[in-house]
Amino acid sequence: xxxATYQRVVLASRPRGEVQPENFRIESAxxxxxxxxxxxxxxxxxxxxxxxxxxxxEAKSYAxxxxxxxxxxxGTAGEVVASKHPKFAAGDMVVGQLGWAEMGVSDGALxxxxxxxxxxxxxxxxxxxxxxxxxxxxxxxxxxxxxxxxILVSAASGAVGSAVGQLxxxxxxxxxxxxxxxEKCAYVVNELGFDAxxxxxxxxxxxxxxxxxxxxxDAIFENVGGAGFDAALPLMNxxxxxxxxxxxxxxxxxxxxxxxxxxxxxxxxxxxxxxxSEHMDLWPQGLGELGxxxxxxxxxxxxxVAPDLASAPQAFIGLxxxxxxxxxxxxxx
Numbered sequence: 001x002x003x004a005t006y007q008r009v010v011l012a013s014r015p016r017g018e019v020q021p022e023n024f025r026i027e028s029a030x031x032x033x034x035x036x037x038x039x040x041x042x043x044x045x046x047x048x049x050x051x052x053x054x055x056x057x058e059a060k061s062y063a064x065x066x067x068x069x070x071x072x073x074x075g076t077a078g079e080v081v082a083s084k085h086p087k088f089a090a091g092d093m094v095v096g097q098l099g100w101a102e103m104g105v106s107d108g109a110l111x112x113x114x115x116x117x118x119x120x121x122x123x124x125x126x127x128x129x130x131x132x133x134x135x136x137x138x139x140x141x142x143x144x145x146x147x148x149x150x151i152l153v154s155a156a157s158g159a160v161g162s163a164v165g166q167l168x169x170x171x172x173x174x175x176x177x178x179x180x181x182x183e184k185c186a187y188v189v190n191e192l193g194f195d196a197x198x199x200x201x202x203x204x205x206x207x208x209x210x211x212x213x214x215x216x217x218d219a220i221f222e223n224v225g226g227a228g229f230d231a232a233l234p235l236m237n238x239x240x241x242x243x244x245x246x247x248x249x250x251x252x253x254x255x256x257x258x259x260x261x262x263x264x265x266x267x268x269x270x271x272x273x274x275x276x277s278e279h280m281d282l283w284p285q286g287l288g289e290l291g292x293x294x295x296x297x298x299x300x301x302x303x304x305v306a307p308d309l310a311s312a313p314q315a316f317i318g319l320x321x322x323x324x325x326x327x328x329x330x331x332x333x
């Protein structure tokens with residue numbers, strides 16, 4: 001870019017309850033001069049993810065809160081436009097954590113080069129990025145499903161859930177999803193190849209879920225919590241495993257109660273929460289497997305793409321309300 005400034009979105013205020021557009025502000029920032037060891041990146045895509053809602057709060061969590069007045073955190077994919085780093089050159093396509101901004105500077109520590117020959121750049125923020133790794137880790141390291149077992153995935157049409165079900169099918173499992181609305185459920189079954197999908201908006205969650213898992217549930221990938229998780233616990237088989245990835249039902253500050261806790265005891269269940277960024281040692285293996293599956297067409301994905309930086313706040317609010325289909329991105333170029 002020849003311009004001396006770029007646009008960014010900062011956190012203007014902390015949300016109370018639901019996120020509002022006024023919690024964000026668009027600002028201009030000066031393009032900095034690079035120091036030795038730094039890289040300047042022009043972002044092409046921004047990743048919007050549910051975890052960002054937790055970071056907007058001051059509540060104690062696994063990571064520091066998003067600072068007021070600073071660029072909103074988030075994954076990015078773009079092109080190196082200038083470099084004083086020995087491992088990066090202008091023209092390299094990279095993914096990093098440069099936040100909601102048209103440009104960003106990195107010291108290279110969280111930046112990695114990607115090959116867009118067979119995999120689109122945007123996919124490195126989704127199925128071949130953090131969401132894909134989240135699915136891969138939860139399935140392989142916590143759920144540990146065996147061929148013929150039944151796995152349940154909440155938010156099954158989303159960026160993470162859609163990958164979990166497909167990976168489970170590749171292992172010979174029966175995959176059942178929970179999603180909102182007939183369109184999302186049809187996609188989960190007809191396009192992604194799940195064996196069944198329960199529409200939690202249809203009003204018969206417990207009965208529909210029981211019908212979808214005649215042999216019980218051996219492992220759950222939980223993204224949501226709340227009513228779906230409560231309905232699933234009595235259906236779990238003995239010694240079932242639960243990978244707790246997210247609690248979207250409580251992202252606006254609501255408490256997320258577990259009403260069927262007794263089944264944790266009577267069915268001898270294991271539940272484990274995880275944060276995928278704490279397991280970077282496994283990323284090369286996982287991303288390699290995911291990339292090969294995407295390049296060969298064995299792992300499908302879908303994207304919802306907002307058109308520009310100014311659309312990011314509304315797209316994020318829509319994500320938290322389930323309006324997106326698949327991975328939510330913002331396209332800058």
